[in-house]
């Protein structure tokens with residue numbers, strides 16, 4: 001029975017792959033057709049010389065993908081212009097952060113230069129480029145404008161895509177906690193030193209980041225005491241029993257002590273102990289918090305408090321328009337949006353970006369947004385590293401699991417593929433490393449950019465990015 005279910009699952013995976021391919025074809029065809037289409041008529045009173053902004057807030061998996069899709073689909077003479085607002089100097093590649101918190105020599109690879117796959121992105125000049133790039137942070141959204149933190153500018157928008165993802169108070173290993181590459185690299189090196197110099201490391205959180213970091217640290221430093229504290233009944237509890245078991249076995253293999261159904265209530269640096277809710281005290285000279293990711297939805301708080309859920313996610317309609325009828329041209333996608341995705345990840349974020357981008361394109365043609373997002377189990381694939389040379393890739397639909405144990409040969413987790421997918425040459429990055437502070441838009445030296453046509457076909461990130 002179980003093998004029948006697995007067989008069915010493989011078939012559904014193949015069907016999903018085909019449907020994904022067809023959707024790429026559809027989008028590519030639509031981009032070609034729209035490239036030849038006449039621009040939509042201007043609304044009454046609008047000046048033809050004034051570009052009409054489609055503003056994207058945040059340029060990681062969701063926002064960057066939406067920007068690429070929009071710029072490749074809008075006709076060349078479109079009155080619409082894509083404007084991206086992003087504070088980070090580089091695309092922060094989250095997947096490798098736990099590994100690079102432990103293993104040295106690769107940390108620069110977590111910061112991929114913007115620009116290769118989207119000319120104008122991240123660079124000094126966007127003149128003649130399909131995207132206007134503003135290195136800044138949106139502090140609030142209004143009915144027709146967004147307010148920028150550094151310049152104080154009110155940037156007008158006709159359509160807005162909020163792709164601000166999640167943030168975390170403690171920074172590494174879940175997010176970098178810095179906006180430029182040079183200091184991000186330093187933060188990673190600081191964490192490596194902290195772990196290297198410690199004898200007793202306490203890692204909090206038995207999700208992917210905590211399990212990966214704890215197993216990497218135990219593998220690299222077998223003589224250190226590594227303790228993983230997790231509040232739930234099992235590590236990786238959001239995934240299937242098979243992955244939970246695989247993770248637990250590898251934690252044991254590497255000598256990590258796992259404490260379940262308990263929480264850290266205080267950390268005392270002076271006495272070098274952490275205290276758990278159960279009263280247990282653990283010696284600790286290096287404390288790493290892998291919990292506490294929160295959706296970055298605060299920019300909507302003023303204009304639409306009712307569309308922010310208690311957990312911080314933005315409530316959206318199936319079209320990914322914000323669930324507020326007063327804001328029909330505002331969309332949200334990626335980790336910040338509540339889409340009922342069981343295990344939100346980059347794939348789901350990119351699928352959502354496609355829906356938002358397609359609906360914005362429809363709306364620019366005066367059509368009602370009709371594309372909808374439905375969570376798809378196949379997007380929830382995870383490749384969990386379990387020490388420096390092993391992993392388990394997992395697909396699950398809530399009932400059946402497919403587990404593929406793997407050997408990992410590349411300490412940098414093949415992140416060169418992600419550089420290539422983003423149009424950057426691995427690991428070439430000129431100039432940006434010299435930047436130590438950010439002072440407003442375009443303060444960073446541009447990453448090395450390749451020449452590309454003004455409206456390139458948007459390359460697909462997932463074709464080359466590993467799970």
Ligand SMILES: Cc1cc2nc3c(=O)[nH]c(=O)nc-3n(C[C@H](O)[C@H](O)[C@H](O)COP(=O)(O)OP(=O)(O)OC[C@H]3O[C@@H](n4cnc5c(N)ncnc54)[C@H](O)[C@@H]3O)c2cc1C
Nearest residue numbers: 058060061062094095137138164165166174334335345346
């Ligand atoms: C340690 C770790 C490992 C992971 N590994 C995997 C994996 O192997 N596979 C996988 O598929 N997923 C993985 N994920 C999940 C994946 O990283 C997220 O699902 C994905 O990053 C979500 O993308 P996003 O674009 O929605 O948001 P984010 O990646 O959070 O990006 C949001 C962007 O918005 C910007 N931003 C935020 N606020 C503002 C503002 N006010 N103004 C302007 N810009 C703003 C930020 O600077 C950032 O660039 C991992 C996550 C973590 C933490």
